[in-house]
Amino acid sequence: MNKEIIFLLAVIFGTFTVPAWAQVEAHAPMVRAMPPGQPNSVAFMILYNHAINEQVLVGARSNVATAVELHNHIMAEGMMKMRRIEQVVVPGHGQVELKPGGLHLMLIGLNHNLEVGERVTIELEFADGQRLIVAAPVRMPEGMKHEADHGKHSD
């Protein structure tokens, strides 16, 4: 075989291996514990994009909720407004933070009361078809003590 064909084969095989790499990682994921009976909760995390091209988060699913939506907060006209958004763009070699008061994932229609320490599975869907499975622990809202301890201690 001549060099051109070998090179072409290498490129073709190389392209097939790229999707197998985890291009986006979710760091420090967490889901908030809410008062019992509350139908919704919220998930936060930091998305790191290791690829050079931007990754676009377009949806998500979870085993604990009927629907998972992307939402953002804007402060306008003296009010905090929360709105559903269709996508979150993670820039190439960049990161996006989903955190309180800003971007977040809404878990709507919980099928049970979330326990502190429970691991919630959230599957993120990206525009290019990539999927990322995130295991997010349930935590009490920041600054709060956990009174109802079932023998376990949260950090």
Place this chain on the structure above:
Amino acid sequence: MTRQWWVLTLLLLGAAVLGLGGGLWMQQRSNQVVDPYAGLGGDFTLAAGTGPVSLADYRDQVVMLFFGYTQCPDVCPTDLARMGAVLDGLTNEESAQVVGLFVSVDTERDTPRKVSDYAAFFHQRIVGITGSADEIAAVAKKYYVLYQQVEDDNTALGYTIDHSASTYLIGRDGKVKDLVQHSISVGEMIKAVRAVLAS
């Protein structure tokens, strides 16, 4: 330098000192008279799960007042958790004189019972209350609270409520003493509450 020069200089300096002193004294007087929250706030009565609750019930205590709704997924839990952290961060003696009041503006979905249970999750010293749409509107008007229901077919939530997210710190005399922003830290808020306790 001649003696005349000295006399003149001393006179001028004397006048300057008198002027400064007088100006400061007048400013002190005017500071005590001007209250930035003069037209804001006032007593009100709404309902908790256990019965009616009035702001006047907490005379001689400091009240942290916040407006929101129970299905608020992020802003309200953040603010109530912070209120709870502030209560835990104060000394026992101090926290015995401080309470949190959470008013739900979601009169369609939130009953007094629901709001009370919700607030108690964050701290036992936070009381959750609500009322009819008219009652809530009247209280919101007194406190210049902005809120609006936003129907949205695009989300499984049905509707969300936009609302101002400041916390009012009310002194022992029932008057608004301070307003803290949504972005405040627990440490800063403890300081602000202590200042109201001392005033």
